[in-house]
Amino acid sequence: PRAVFAIGIMLLANLGDTVAEFAGIGAALAIFGVPIWLSSALAALAIIFLLSRANFRRIQFVFLAVGIGTSFAYAISAFWARPDWGAALSHTFIPHGSATGLYLVAVMGTVGTTITPWGQAFIQSYAADKHLGPKDLYASRLDVGAGAFLTNVVAAFIVIACAATLWAHGQTTIASAADAAKALGPLAGRFAELLFALGLLTASLLGLGTVPLTSAYAVTEAFGWESGLDRSWRQAPAFYALLAFFVGFSALFVLIPGLPLILVMYLSQVFDGILLPFILVFVMLMSRDRRLLGRLRSNRALYAAGWVVTGLISLLSLALVASQIVGTR
Template sequence: MKAPEKDPSLMEVLGPGLVTGAADDDPSGIGTYSQVGAQFGYGMAWTMFFGFPLLAAIQAICARIGATTGRGIARNLRRHYPLPLLQGAVLLLLLANIINLGADLGAMGAALALLLPGPTLAYTAAFGLLSVLLEVFLSYNSYARILKWTTLSLFAYVGVVFVAHVPLADAARGTLVPHFRFDRDHAMALVAVFGTTISPYLFFWQAGQEVEEQHRRHIKPLHVTPSNRAQRELRRIRTDTLIGMGFSHLVALFIIIATAATLHANGVRDIASAAQAAEALRPIAGDLTFALFALGIIGTGLLAVPILAGSAAYALSEAFGWVEGLDRKPREARAFYGAIAAATLGGVALNFLSIDPMRALYLAAVVNGLLAPPLMVLTMLIASNRKVMGKLAVRGWLAAAGWLSTIVMSVVAAVFLLS
């Protein structure tokens, strides 16, 4: 008689969802949340509370597509939809990712220069090189473990709130009661927050990582898996995604609250980067707060930079039919790893140009915010298509939540364009 399978531990359950959620709080995201906290105080903290179910739903659907079909988002688009749609989506994704990479690497270099005085550009290039080397030459199992443990760096921002003096009533009101004015500043902030939170690169990455997990664990796509095992996998995906996206939004909320309680409360309304936010905290909240914030930028960057480059490589590989996967040896997937290196190099190169970092940051968020709605529509069409997903096509509450997320992102984009 076959022994029943043991329930996996929480650390075994947590994987693509946790890493994807943590990567959402990358240095450019930290810069966006810091600017929102500095500019509006607690007034837009509600975007984190109400945005969580939207991100969790669409990411769970992306993960389900990857796990069910054994293919990523771009490969499914290539198989089932007109080629120009795929080409347009991948082109915009690459543009947004390279800008994001530039902002993230620049923030990491600047943060290290604050802690260890030295040449910022050299630090930036070194972080880019380190990221590429780890992604190319480490085995997938080792790399996945590193990414999982790197998520602990986000607790630095929880620590910032505890060492800052936060008026709890004001913070709770800003978090739970939506407040919005239809002017350009609020519209730009709204599309930047949602654009950096519900980002297309996260769709491609989590779907691709579910495929990688199947290779690592030597299991088949769920559409050819017995029903009881498929349902167990879907429960794992749901738990992983809810915890990962909840963690992401909680940390983002802490960043907004921390900068509202320190920068906004002391009249600092405009910052140019995540590193500047850290530096501005030093005279207001002390060296410990400053150090925690700066270390968090470096830690989250080490997590997010490989994911930004990796999601671009997944999208390109799936679009052109290249051999892909972090579980592949470099000689087996030269184009895939070449795309990772090229995207990272592009991000490093942006830092050697005279580009305002906050402008690049907001541009990336806006491109993400405008790209997300059409890509989310295509994702929902794939997820609900029985020819693609078989008996595991998305239905019921998850489908409703996915379409609601798509509608909200479309409205956010429209508000920005009309403002």
């Protein structure tokens, strides 16, 4: 029952994330005049074709290329915005926050998009799909550590670029990606505007390739069904059916007339942050289970650090809920 509950929470969060990825693709391509129905259809067909026609060892290089594109787009945007690097460095180590409800929502969204419920399962699943074993544990840890570090560096570039342009000029309300891009144009140049669109597009494509995949992995592994990108549709029907459902449902959902795409993307990450403690508690309980992991279970230092992080995120979730109840702005 505990595992079913955790998987249910993850699937709920993943569905919201997949919708958000389609929203990101639609918002990015809308800058170039592409209608949402066309961008959703093309993205859905492309991702289903990619995931059903190649094994993970090949697909990982596609993910890597898209990730590099995202990283360069946002990094160049940050430098192009000509920020105050001294202030950026200072605020990195001495943050300036507040206890308002809106600030807590923003922090929760940042946590939700950085740690993510789906990320807790994806790493394990792709290790299994690549047929990695205990002998590959050291290399896998380096892989995950490098990825986590680079992800946060890219996130820092995004924050710096927006702070030096939008925030510095009082542009704090963004209703669409087009609004953000148009605001960036006069402040940082047409090049930064195009890079913003490219970064949003590639980041959303990367998420679209991983979040539905995680959902399919989680369910099929839990029930012992055949799974993996090395399998064909006939060999793993449930795996590919789940992939198709998450992609198809989300592609249709973003076609709702008047749907605020940027708000959908934002709130999905807040939702992730709120649900994250449920997933982390489950992960922490498993990480020291000798029956499951044997000698590979977490050591005491990692176990303690994991519970500290889980506790902090749980407190943040409670603080956010409390702020909304009492109406703190």
